Amino acid sequence: MQLLVQQIVDGLAAGAIYAALALALVLIFGATRIVNFGQSEMATFCAFLAWQLCEWGMPVALALSVSAVLAFVLGAAVFQLVVRPVSRASAETVVVVTLGLFLAFQALCLWLWGSDQRTFPALFPAGGWTVAGVRLTANNLGVMGVLCALALSLAALFRFSRLGLGLRAAAADADKSTIVGIRVEAMLMLGWGLASVVGFIAAVLVAPRLFLSPIMMAPVLVYALAAATLGGWTSAIGAVVGGLVIGVAESVGATFLPFIGSELRLLIPLALTLAVLLLRPQGLFGQQTAVRV
Amino acid sequence: MPSTAAARFDRPQSARIAITRHAGSVPLALALLVAVLLPLMLPNFLLMQVSTALAVALAILGLNLLLGFAGQVCLAQGALFACGAYTTAILVAQGGWPALATLPAAAAVAALAGIVIGLPALRLGGLQLAIVTFGVAVLTPQVILKFDRLTRGVTGITFDPPAPPAWLPVRPDLWLYALCVAAAAACAVLALRMTRDDSGRALRALRDNPLVATSLGVDLVRARLAAFAISSAFAGLGGGLFAILNGYVSPQSFLAGRSIEILIGAIVGGIGSVSGAFLGALFVVFVPEWTAELSPALGGLIYGACLIAMMLLARDGLVGLARRIAPTVFSLARKVLSTGTAAAAPGSHDNQETSP
Numbered sequence: 129m130q131l132l133v134q135q136i137v138d139g140l141a142a143g144a145i146y147a148a149l150a151l152a153l154v155l156i157f158g159a160t161r162i163v164n165f166g167q168s169e170m171a172t173f174c175a176f177l178a179w180q181l182c183e184w185g186m187p188v189a190l191a192l193s194v195s196a197v198l199a200f201v202l203g204a205a206v207f208q209l210v211v212r213p214v215s216r217a218s219a220e221t222v223v224v225v226t227l228g229l230f231l232a233f234q235a236l237c238l239w240l241w242g243s244d245q246r247t248f249p250a251l252f253p254a255g256g257w258t259v260a261g262v263r264l265t266a267n268n269l270g271v272m273g274v275l276c277a278l279a280l281s282l283a284a285l286f287r288f289s290r291l292g293l294g295l296r297a298a299a300a301d302a303d304k305s306t307i308v309g310i311r312v313e314a315m316l317m318l319g320w321g322l323a324s325v326v327g328f329i330a331a332v333l334v335a336p337r338l339f340l341s342p343i344m345m346a347p348v349l350v351y352a353l354a355a356a357t358l359g360g361w362t363s364a365i366g367a368v369v370g371g372l373v374i375g376v377a378e379s380v381g382a383t384f385l386p387f388i389g390s391e392l393r394l395l396i397p398l399a400l401t402l403a404v405l406l407l408r409p410q411g412l413f414g415q416q417t418a419v420r421v
Numbered sequence: 422m423p424s425t426a427a428a429r430f431d432r433p434q435s436a437r438i439a440i441t442r443h444a445g446s447v448p449l450a451l452a453l454l455v456a457v458l459l460p461l462m463l464p465n466f467l468l469m470q471v472s473t474a475l476a477v478a479l480a481i482l483g484l485n486l487l488l489g490f491a492g493q494v495c496l497a498q499g500a501l502f503a504c505g506a507y508t509t510a511i512l513v514a515q516g517g518w519p520a521l522a523t524l525p526a527a528a529a530v531a532a533l534a535g536i537v538i539g540l541p542a543l544r545l546g547g548l549q550l551a552i553v554t555f556g557v558a559v560l561t562p563q564v565i566l567k568f569d570r571l572t573r574g575v576t577g578i579t580f581d582p583p584a585p586p587a588w589l590p591v592r593p594d595l596w597l598y599a600l601c602v603a604a605a606a607a608c609a610v611l612a613l614r615m616t617r618d619d620s621g622r623a624l625r626a627l628r629d630n631p632l633v634a635t636s637l638g639v640d641l642v643r644a645r646l647a648a649f650a651i652s653s654a655f656a657g658l659g660g661g662l663f664a665i666l667n668g669y670v671s672p673q674s675f676l677a678g679r680s681i682e683i684l685i686g687a688i689v690g691g692i693g694s695v696s697g698a699f700l701g702a703l704f705v706v707f708v709p710e711w712t713a714e715l716s717p718a719l720g721g722l723i724y725g726a727c728l729i730a731m732m733l734l735a736r737d738g739l740v741g742l743a744r745r746i747a748p749t750v751f752s753l754a755r756k757v758l759s760t761g762t763a764a765a766a767p768g769s770h771d772n773q774e775t776s777p
Contacts, residue, residue, distance in 0.1 A: 163548050165555070213733055219547035220494050224688055225732045227496075227681060232725025239718035346677075350559050353552050391567050398556040402541060405549050 130261045135379045141268035143375020144275035145337075148330035149345075149352035150359065150367035151282065152323040157361045159299045159319030160207075160215055162222050166229025168345035168352070170206065171327035173233045174199040175335050175344075176241050178328075179248055188249050192332065196325050203324025204317045211320070212313075230349075237342035245339035251332070271333050278329060279368050282322075286364070295319055347394065351378070354397030358404050360414020369412065374400060448696060449609065456602045460595055468598055470706055472666050475601035477502075478702030479608055479659030481686040482695065483652035486612060489693025490621055491648040492628030494547050497538055497554035499680030500561040501653045504531040505660025510578040510670040511571060520583035524604070524661045531657020532650040539649030543642055558680035562672040577671025601662055605699070608655050612695050615651065624648055656683075685724050688731050691738020700739050 149168060156164045174195050181191035206229065214225050252270035256263055286292035297305045298315035305312050330352075331345055338344055355374045359366025374397050381388050381396045388395060404411060460468055480502045487493045505527035512523040538557065542550045565572050572578065585596035615621050623644050626634035635641050664670045682705045690701025704727075709720040735742040 163552065210729055210733070217732070217736070218492075219551075220488060220492065221732050221736060223494050223548065223551045224684070225729055227684065228725045228728030228732070230725070231681065231721050231728065235718045235721025235725060239716060239722060243717075347559070350556050353555065357549070357552060389567075391563050392560075394556070394560045394563055398553070398560060401556060402553055405545055405553065406541060409544070409549070 139376035139379030147371025150355035152327035168349035169233035171331035175331035199328035207320035248335035360411025363413035366413030482698035483655030497557035501656035503675035505657030506664035509661035527661030535653020691740035
């Protein structure tokens with residue numbers, strides 16, 4: 129029982145990271161109906177930028193802020209240069225382009241910083257508490273706190289601000305939004321920039337847990353894709369819930385299912401994805417879109 | 422004057438008709454001629470690489486059919502390739518089969534695996550299938566490691582490549598090359614036939630508008646599963662050849678990068694074209710070879726840049742690009758050499774199409 133609770137707590141912390149990246153994916157899907165396979169590697173690139181700034185002697189907080197701004201610029205630039213020209217093309221085309229982003233950014237990190245693993249500065253103190261035999265580390269709590277703050281601020285932005293309204297309108301109907309004076313292009317660019325920042329936050333949360341390396345985020349991407357699918361691609365709440373569910377399922381499954389063990393961990397998100405797609409294709413919180421033919 | 426203008430107008434058109442009529446046989450014959458001449462010109466190690474490229478080309482050809490004609494984004498082609506390679510290796514090393522006899526088995530096992538992947542694809546849209554198959558591609562090496570009693574885990578399986586039959590006095594590598602060429606030619610012919618007859622038409626109809634196609638009597642389940650089965654069988658055959666060429670398989674050869682590489686080959690060569698598959702295979706086999714000396718990251722950068730650039734500039738790949746540029750080149754050539762170009766035009770077109 130104690131082991132189970134411990135696995136759930138650890139799973140929630142890992143799930144918070146998957147949820148953060150899934151939020152980024154869902155943001156982009158909401159704005160442009162594109163699944164960005166390159167999200168994780170763009171995030172890794174920005175995390176490397178932050179690390180580099182720290183190495184050059186910048187205080188950690190400042191380095192993270194500067195990198196977040198750079199991440200925003202990167203996301204907007206990628207949209208403008210690479211994604212916008214193909215945004216009306218078929219799904220296959222767009223998938224190929226974002227896979228190209230995945231490869232290009234991974235190779236770029238490898239090229240600039242090599243394949244060595246680097247120690248990323250810890251964001252949270254090392255200590256922790258033991259409650260009823262279950263270990264709660266400050267890092268795990270911190271990660272979950274960041275996820276909550278991130279989800280709430282995004283929700284507030286979309287629900288209550290004028291900018292959020294514009295973002296939602298541009299995503300829902302580009303033509304009508306243009307008529308009422310919303311600058312759709314700018315909104316989509318903003319959406320990609322925001323998503324890039326959210327992805328960067330996910331990478332910064334991962335980096336101290338593992339080590340910083342060019343392939344650090346690739347497995348996280350698989351989990352995040354599963355989380356977004358589980359929650360429903362059209363729902364931000366779904367991404368958060370999906371991420372947490374996947375995290376817990378992975379952690380509990382790897383411990384208690386002898387066949388899975390630690391080697392086949394990746395099978396869990398894959399199986400969950402497949403099950404959701406076959407049973408409830410729109411996801412737990414997603415809306416089914418009906419098309420008139 | 423008007424008569425010469427008419428003649429000028431007529432010639433390229435008649436040439437084009439002739440090309441479409443013989444599009445299947447002429448490039449194929451030329452490609453076979455090149456294939457026969459290559460061993461005479463290339464040193465041994467390059468010939469081995471060309472053989473590897475042919476094995477990879479089979480997997481790419483399979484993806485080409487799936488992506489270009491059925492419109493299904495399968496990112497797990499590397500997994501099916503691995504399926505074929507391991508079937509061959511296990512049957513030879515542990516079952517004692519002769520290597521050549523394992524190739525049909527490799528194709529069959531991969532086809533079965535492809536149908537299993539294709540089953541959910543019946544209900545999933547393009548994006549969702551891409552997500553699921555991306556997961557399959559990442560999971561492949563883990564699965565190989567998990568079943569280490571069969572696959573011998575990280576160590577991999579080593580076995581003897583088949584020797585040429587006693588009546589044929591050729592070097593072993595030449596024999597392997599001949600096997601690859603034969604398999605590639607057979608698959609290319611099969612693919613050409615498939616894309617030109619009714620089944621190809623049915624697949625394209627399903628890709629463009631499933632609703633209309635099914636209401637016109639196309640059996641979606643059968644056509645799509647058949648596409649997956651054939652595409653995977655090609656990949657499995659390629660994988661089997663790949664295993665025979667190396668005499669060794671290990672999980673390292675079948676990381677997620679393999680699936681992405683096969684996709685890159687398909688995109689660069691041009692989806693929906695058979696010659697493009699071979700062009701793409703040469704690209705993914707030789708480019709990393711050349712760039713690895715400069716920097717290990719350069720290959721990835723080139724791959725990524727190529728994927729994006731191809732989608733932005735030439736969605737139909739190098740072959741499509743050649744087809745579009747060809748008429749412009751002809752008309753330019755015609756301006757430069759005002760006479761006797763009509764006979765040369767179809768020839769140069771064929772060269773461009775079958776340069777692999």
